Amino acid sequence: MMNIREELQKTAAAAKSLVALTTEQKNKVLLMMAFAVEQNGEKILEENKRDLEAAKEQGLSDAMMDRLALDHERLMGIVKSIEEVAHLEDPVGKLRLINEHENGLKINKVRVPLGVIGMIYEARPNVAAEASALCFKSGNAIVLRCGKEAIKTSFAIVTAMQSMLISNGLPADAIKLITDPDRKLMLELIQQDELLDVIIPRGGEGLIRFVTENSRVPVIQHYKGVCHLFIDESAEIEKAVALFLNGKIQRPGVCNALEGLLVHKNIAEEVLPQLQLHCGVNHIKVHACDKSYRYFEHLDGVERISEEGFGQEYLAKEIAIRIVDDIDMAIAHIDKFGSKHTEVICTQNENNAALFQKIVDASVVMVNASSRFSDGGQLGLGAEIGIATTKLHAYGPMGLEALTTEKYLVNGDGQIRA
Template identity: 55%
Template sequence: MSNVSAEQIAQRAAKAARAVANLTTDEKNQVLQRMADAIRADKDLILAENKKDLEAGHEKGLDESMMDRLELNDERIEGMATALEELIALPDPVGESYLLEERPNGMRIDKMRIPLGVICMIYEARPNVTADAGALCFKSGNAVILRCGREALGSSKVIAAAMHKALRDSGLPEDVITVVPTPDRQLMADLLQQSDYIDLVIPRGGEGLIHYVSDNSKIPVIQHYKGVCHLYVDKDADLDKALALLLNGKTQRTGVCNALEGLLVHSAVADKFFPMAAKALAEKNVKVHACNNSIKYFDGAEAIADSDFGEEYLALEIAVREVRDFDHAIEHIQEFSSGHTDVICTENEATAKRFIQIVDSAVTMWNTSSRFSDGGQLGLGAEIGISTSKLHAYGPMGLQSLTTEKFVVTGTGQIRE
């Protein structure tokens, strides 16, 4: 396939999509189990190839967050296999229908969920996306084209090869899950022109990649530029609870889009909470960028201007701001949030409901960690991405987001006068 053109890749995927769309739920679930088993069976091969990718990444000087995304281990490989098995247990959205209306002339109008067709995923150093995206697209009746970055290409090819075994054993074409064999940028550019065969493009990676795909695609694009997530500690917060949310959101895993990048603290509790936060963040070696009112609480903090918030650090760094009141916190989030995930910590239900209603992010949370802003954690199974654009999906994208609805009209011979 090394010399195959973008048009050929897209044509083959479109043909394979028709084969998947005709499968029953039981048939798809059987294939998914075979995929999970094959990934487990090929664990040593996957780890060996991933080691090569990691060594190449070290030589290239990839930053810590990208290396974290690139690295696989026993636990993460088992996590990929388990995510596929979790999809088996989830309802199949394909074929779901509901009554929209019964017309006065006796016609029945239903809407039915159907697959999108062919989805093209473009991603960087995330080999787990190969399994997640392949399985999600398959369960939702789609074919997928996976264009992986150079950093993770070796790992992704081996993961896809395991999934191809399951497809072959099930009598299905390998083109149901295609890994583009080269990171050649021109081939990616050509794929973005294949609107006759590809129905949706989902890029996952840095802002540069997202902008390139959005600017050059003839195909609809799901966008997720960055994850600038905030924790707002309200005047009515349980401060021990707030500290736990802060530490989990910032330090449990830093190189991911649902990690906290901003901390906002109501002035009424600043004197109590900031010293707690300063001690805990220092113990975790978190670098703090603090506003003029909060910098006095943090040894070694860097001052940050009011206009410089909104950075996605993807590291042990966080921006901190004391806010006058609830409305000031909302103003900050509206200006600097990326629309990914924002959290309020408060024991005041009315305040929490106002926050949830006003904050226009894809995921808003009350008294829980931003790290739960993830398809698997929210009950969707593995996610194919998190959309911060509103069409046609918003937030973590699971099975239902990979389908669309068609009208089904049933009559008894009615004709239009």
């Protein structure tokens, strides 16, 4: 069995070698990593097929299979993500003045890497590339622990990226993949508070709760993505339908897909018959409240939903629908059943838009835009390493800056405190 502590010691040592790299040096290596992933594309896709075949035999869900699957287009998306990280502004070394003491002391804060990031993920091989790129650009070393479903694909990706570290005289241990899927190793990993600075789990709620409950290392988490669209009474029908369809069916198995639809009672008669047609054509299973049930009762599989039934993360072509009396009732519903991930309002009322964005407690709050834009790449962060729905020290999609912290720099000339 792998000795986790020894491996982490190597990675911690490797992290020290990244701190002194200039932005130009990091960008050069990242572009070489992107090239290496592209050049090894055929090998990566072959390994992905092997992972998919094994996952199918194990009965992996459709949502997980979708996350695991790579094709040429998705592979090029990974390459592009690494390239985009190379072109992003480097937060490391950013200096800001805090205070000039009356005795002449100059107090600044400077952005520095966190150190060693532990990344635990399931069937998402893109995480291996994107998380590694973000950590490298922000001066952090990374330890990757993936589920057995993605191990072959992840190994092929990480090997390609490590080759460029070696080519540039940098330690391969700066990007480490734990290839042994033994769950005991994950438990041991998350106990290493002396060698790991933070753990970021990405996967199902069960994985994230296990890590959070057992870790001695600080954990950045989001348990699930229960995202809502609220169609306000002033909404444009065509716009509302488009936001619903894009949020629900473009990729239903991801955390920024819609799971709940709230419709103002004054617009229900106009919008719900149209949504009923689209749900039928697109084979969307509807869980309808008592007031909305009559609009969907002829659909296959429609179910009435109780109060306790709301707040589910379906990760499939399923949606919970509720008619609400007003914006206050919509916000109260989101407060109770949302997951602090992403919430959307469709409205032409500027006051309601402003109120929704001010009051709703979620890491991303949108007006007249698809929930599918709640993604680090789409929000200008390049790739994202994860989404935080807790508020320390990040909230929402996490990019480069979220992988750094600030330390004080105090410069004086012999001052002593009286």
